[in-house]
Amino acid sequence: MAGGQAHSAARPETMTTLEIRKTYKMYVGGAFVRSESGRSEAALDRRGQHLANVCRGSRKDVRDAVLQARAAQGKWAGASGYLRGQILYRMAEMLEGRSEPMAALLRRTSGATPARARREVRTAIDRIVHYAGWADKYPALLSSVNPVASAYFDFSLPEPTGVVGVVVPEAPGLLGLVSDVLPVIVSGNTAVVLVSERDPLPALEWAEVLATSDLPGGVVNLLSGHREELVPHLARHMDVNALSLAGLSPELDRMARQDAAVNVKRTPRIAATDATAPAAQGLHRIRAFVEIKTTWHPVGW
Amino acid sequence: MTTAVLLPLDLSRVPRVDAVGVEERAAALAKRSIKKSAKLAGIRLAISMIDLTTLEGKDSAGKVEQMCRKARQPLPGDPTVGPVAAVCVYPNLVGVAKRALAGSTVRVASVATGFPAGLVPLDLKLEETRRAVAAGADEIDMVIDRGAFLAGDHAAVHDEIARVKAACGPAHLKVILETGELATYDHVRRASWLAMQAGADFIKTSTGKIQPAATPPVVLVMLEAIRDFYFETGRRIGMKPAGGVRTTKQALHLLVLVKETLGDAWLSPDLFRLGASTLTNDLLMQLVKEATGAYQSEDYFSKD
Numbered sequence: 249m250a251g252g253q254a255h256s257a258a259r260p261e262t263m264t265t266l267e268i269r270k271t272y273k274m275y276v277g278g279a280f281v282r283s284e285s286g287r288s289e290a291a292l293d294r295r296g297q298h299l300a301n302v303c304r305g306s307r308k309d310v311r312d313a314v315l316q317a318r319a320a321q322g323k324w325a326g327a328s329g330y331l332r333g334q335i336l337y338r339m340a341e342m343l344e345g346r347s348e349p350m351a352a353l354l355r356r357t358s359g360a361t362p363a364r365a366r367r368e369v370r371t372a373i374d375r376i377v378h379y380a381g382w383a384d385k386y387p388a389l390l391s392s393v394n395p396v397a398s399a400y401f402d403f404s405l406p407e408p409t410g411v412v413g414v415v416v417p418e419a420p421g422l423l424g425l426v427s428d429v430l431p432v433i434v435s436g437n438t439a440v441v442l443v444s445e446r447d448p449l450p451a452l453e454w455a456e457v458l459a460t461s462d463l464p465g466g467v468v469n470l471l472s473g474h475r476e477e478l479v480p481h482l483a484r485h486m487d488v489n490a491l492s493l494a495g496l497s498p499e500l501d502r503m504a505r506q507d508a509a510v511n512v513k514r515t516p517r518i519a520a521t522d523a524t525a526p527a528a529q530g531l532h533r534i535r536a537f538v539e540i541k542t543t544w545h546p547v548g549w
Numbered sequence: 550m551t552t553a554v555l556l557p558l559d560l561s562r563v564p565r566v567d568a569v570g571v572e573e574r575a576a577a578l579a580k581r582s583i584k585k586s587a588k589l590a591g592i593r594l595a596i597s598m599i600d601l602t603t604l605e606g607k608d609s610a611g612k613v614e615q616m617c618r619k620a621r622q623p624l625p626g627d628p629t630v631g632p633v634a635a636v637c638v639y640p641n642l643v644g645v646a647k648r649a650l651a652g653s654t655v656r657v658a659s660v661a662t663g664f665p666a667g668l669v670p671l672d673l674k675l676e677e678t679r680r681a682v683a684a685g686a687d688e689i690d691m692v693i694d695r696g697a698f699l700a701g702d703h704a705a706v707h708d709e710i711a712r713v714k715a716a717c718g719p720a721h722l723k724v725i726l727e728t729g730e731l732a733t734y735d736h737v738r739r740a741s742w743l744a745m746q747a748g749a750d751f752i753k754t755s756t757g758k759i760q761p762a763a764t765p766p767v768v769l770v771m772l773e774a775i776r777d778f779y780f781e782t783g784r785r786i787g788m789k790p791a792g793g794v795r796t797t798k799q800a801l802h803l804l805v806l807v808k809e810t811l812g813d814a815w816l817s818p819d820l821f822r823l824g825a826s827t828l829t830n831d832l833l834m835q836l837v838k839e840a841t842g843a844y845q846s847e848d849y850f851s852k853d
Contacts, residue, residue, distance in 0.1 A: 311844055487846035510843065 272302045272448070274309065274472055275455035277316030278465015283473070284308045291449050294359040302448050305473030310440065310481045313469040317411045317438040318487055320466025325408045325436030332434065333383030339461040340376040343454070347373070350422065350453060357421060357447050371524060372426045378529050379430040386435065386534050394542070401545040406538035408436035409514055410489030413482040415442045415475065415504075417495040421450035423523045428492055429468060431533035437490075438467045440482065444495070448472040476500060483507035490514035490537055558707055563742045564777075566734035566770055575765035578809055579802045588801070589839055592832050594816065595800045596623055599633040599832075600658055600789065600824045603853065604665075604757065610645045613638055616853050617649035624833050633829070634818040635688060639664075640681040647685035658688035658723070662713060665727075665756035667692035671709060678716040688721040689713070692756060693740065695730045703743055710747035723751035723789055723822075728767045729759035737767055741774035751787035757824065762792025768803060772810040785814065791824025797835040800828055826853075 272291070273280040282288075285306035291299045303309075324332070343350065347369045354365040390406040412432045417424035421444055432439050443451035455470050471478065475496060482488060483504040490513050493501055505515045516536035521528045583591055601620045603612060617636055624630040635656040636646050646657045659681040663669035678689055691713050697705045714722050724744040728737050744752050752771055755762035768790045775786045788811075790803055800823060807815050815821050834845035 314844065481844070484843040485846075486843055486849060511846070511849075 270300065272300050272452040272472075274303050274305060275452070275458065275468070275470040276309070276313045276466075277320075277469065278459065280455065280459070281309075284312065291357070291447075293356055299356060300449060302452065302472045305442075305471040305478060307478070307481045309471055309473070310478055310485065313440045313471055314411060314482075314485055314487050316466040317440050317469055320464055321408070321411055321436075321438045324433075324438055324464055324467050327436070329384030329387065332436070333380045335462045336376055336380035336383060336430070336434065339457060339463060340373050340380060342457045342461045343369070343373050343376065346453075346457060350450070353453055354420075354422060354450055357449050358419065368420055368423050372423045375423070375426050375529055376430060379434045379534075382531065382534060383434050386531060386538075389531060390535060390538065390540065396544075399546060399548045401547045402542065403545075404540050404542040406435065406535075407541050409537050409539055410437060411487060412437045412439050412490045412492060412537055413442075413485070413488045414439045414492045415479060415482075415494055415496060416444060416451070417523065418444045418446045420523055421447040422454060424494070425451050425454065427523045427528050427533075428494060428518075431529070432492060432537050433467055435534055435538050437537050438469075440469045440488070441471065442475060442478055442482070443470050443472050445473070445475050479504050480507060483513070484510055486511050488513060490516075492516070492518060492537070494518065558704060558743075558746065560703055560739045560742060563739045563774075566738050568734050568766075571734060571769055571773075572766045575769045575806065578769075578805050579765065581805055583801050583805075585839075588797075589836070591801045591804055592797060592836050592839075593630065595797070595804060595823060596631055596633060596829070596832050596836075598818045598821055598823050599829055600635045600637045600791070600822045601633050601829060602637040602757070602791070602824050602826050604637070604639060604660060608639060608642060610642065612853055613642045613645045614649045615851070617646055617655070619829070619851060619853065620650065620655045621653050623829060624836065630833070630836065634822055637690060637824065640677060640684065640686075643681055643684040643686045656687040657685060658690055659684075659686035660690045660692075660756075661686075662691040662709075664690070664692050664725075665758045667694050668696070671712065674709070675712060675716045678713050679718075682716075682718055682720045686720055688723060688751075689717050690723045690725055690753060692725045692727060693744065695727055698740055698743075699731070699736070703739075706740075707743055707747045710744055710749065714748035721750040722748065723753045723787075724749040725753045725756055725791075726771075727756055727759055728754050728763075728771075729761050729792075734766065734770050737770050738774050741771045742778065745774070745778045745784075745786050749786060751789050751822065753789040753791055753822075753824065755790075755792035755824075757792035760793065763790030763794050763803075763824075765802060765806060769806055769810065772806060775815075776811055779811075785820055787820040787822065788815070789822040789824055794823060794825055795827050795831060797828075797831050800825075800832065 283303040283305050287304040288301045289304050291302045293299050351365040351369050354360055392404050394402040396402045414428055416428045429439055451470055458468055484507045491508050508515050620633045620636045632655050635658045637658040638646050640659050643659045661678045661681050662674040693706050726740045731737050741752050807821055830850045837845050
C-alpha cells in the first residue's frame with residue numbers, strides 16, 4: 249500500500265530496493281485465481297491515476313464460482329451456529345489486524361480523509377462482530393411453535409436458501425460489501441459476490457482477511473469484472489437460489505429480476521439504506537435469505 | 550458372437566509401455582477444444598454409448614425401474630436424446646431390468662463372476678454367468694482374478710475367461726481388468742491382450758469400486774492393445790472405460806482418444822461404451838446449457 253512512498257524512498261544514495269507491487273486476484277473456492285479468460289484491466293483512483301491491475305471476470309468464472317459455492321454449501325450450513333459465529337468473529341479479528349493498510353487503501357481508492365477511511369474500517373469490523381453474534385441466536389427469533397387445531401406438534405425453523413448471488417453496492421468499497429455479504433453467509437448460505445466495478449480493490453484486499461479467518465473455501469467467492477456482462481449469467485444460473493442486488497442501473501436490475509424467475513430465485517428488495525446507518529444491519533437482513541420450514545409432527549397417536 | 554483366437558499364450562510378445570510417452574500423449578489429446586456443434590454431437594454420441602449403471606448393495610427393483618426409464622429417454626420431454634446403450638445391474642435385478650426395457654433397443658448387462666473381487670470358485674462363477682444369461686442378460690461384465698494375474702498365473706486367468714465366455718452363450722462378454730489393482734501400464738497391456746485372446750468381446754477398465762479407475766493413460770494403453778490385436782487377428786474388440794468418468798469434458802476426451810487411436814469404426818455403441826452413473830446428468834446438463842444458454846443445476850435432473 250506504500251507504493252507512493254516506496255518510489256520516493258528509492259533514492260540513489262540509499263540502498264536500492266525494488267517495489268513489490270501486489271497482484272490483485274479474484275478469490276474463488278478459497279484460492280486466489282486469475283480470470284479464466286486471461287483478461288485484466290486497470291483499477292484507477294478517483295483522480296484517474298493507475299493503482300493496480302485487476303482481473304476482468306468472465307461467464308466461466310461465474311460458472312466456476314457457483315460450482316465452488318455449491319460444493320461448500322452443505323458443510324457450511326451443517327456447521328453449528330456457534331462455530332459459524334466463532335469463524336465470523338475471527339474474520340473481524342483478522343480485519344482488525346489489517347485495519348491500517350485497509351484504511352490506507354480506502355484513502356487511495358476513494359479519496360476519503362484519513363479519519364473517514366478509519367471510520368469505515370471500524371464500522372466494517374463492528375458489522376462483522378454484529379453478525380458473528382447473530383449466528384447462534386437468529387434461529388431462536390425466526391422459529392416458532394404454531395398453534396394448530398389438530399393432533400400435531402407444529403413448528404417452524406429457518407434453513408439457509410442455498411447459493412446466493414450477491415451484487416454489492418458500488419460504494420463504499422469495504423463497508424457496502426461487508427454489509428451485504430455477512431447477513432447472507434451467517435445463516436449457512438454460500439455467496440458468489442460481484443464486487444464493486446468502480447472500486448474493486450478494497451474487496452480484493454478483504455479476500456486476504458477471508459483467507460486467514462478459518463472461513464472454509466467456497467463460502468465467499470469474490471469476482472471482479474463488468475456487471476453488465478456478469479449479472480445475466482448469475483441471474484440465469486439454475487444452481488443459484490437467490491440474488492441480493494444492489495448498485496445496478498434500473499434497467500439491469502429489472503432484467504436480473506426477470507431472469508431470476510427462471511428457477512424462482514428469491515430476489516428480496518433490500519431497502520437501499522446508507523451502509524453507515526444503524527438500519528443497515530440486523531435480523532431483517534438475515535431473514536431475507538432463509539427459508540422457513542414447517543414440520544407437522546403427529547402427537548397422541 | 551466371437552470365439553477365442555488361437556494364438557500361443559505368450560505374453561512376452563506383448564510390447565512394453567513407455568509410461569512417460571503414454572501419459573504425455575493422453576494429456577496432449579485432452580487439450581483439443583471441442584465447442585458448439587461438435588460438442589453437441591459429441592455429447593449426443595456419448596449418451597448413446599452409456600452403460601447406465603447401479604451396483605450398490607442397496608439396489609432395489611424400484612431403483613432399477615427408474616433407471617430403465619431414464620435409459621429409454623434420458624431427457625424427459627426430448628425423445629431425440631438417447632436412448633443409452635445399456636443398463637448394468639447385479640444378476641438378481643436382470644429380470645426387473647429386462648421387463649422394464651421390453652420393446653426398447655436398450656440392452657441389459659449384468660456383472661457376474663463374483664463381482665467385484667472375483668474371488669469365488671470357478672464353478673460358482675460359471676453358474677452365476679449362466680443364470681444371469683438365463684434371466685435375460687444380453688451382456689456379461691466379468692472380473693478377472695487379479696491375484697492370479699499378478700502372481701503370474703496367466704494360464705489360469707486365460708482359462709477362466711475362456712470358460713466364462715463359453716457359459717455366456719449368445720451374450721457378449723466384457724472383461725473387467727480392474728486396472729487400479731494392476732499397478733503398472735505393462736500389466737494393463739498384458740491383461741488386455743490376455744483377455745482379448747481368451748475371447749473377450751469388450752475389455753473394461755474397472756469395477757468402479759477401486760480408485761484410480763479409467764484414467765486417460767490407462768484407457769490409451771488398452772486402446773493401443775485393441776489396435777494391435779486388430780492388426781494381428783482382424784477382430785474388432787470393444788472398449789469400456791468405467792469409474793471416475795464424471796464430466797462431459799472427460800467423456801469428450803475419451804472419445805478423442807478413441808478416434809485418434811482406433812478411428813471412426815470404434816465410435817459406435819457396438820465398440821465403445823462408457824460405464825457411468827453420474828456422467829449422464831452432466832452430459833444432459835451440458836446439452837440443456839447449450840440449448841438455453843443458462844448453466845444448469847443438478848436439482849432439476851433425476852438422481853438415478
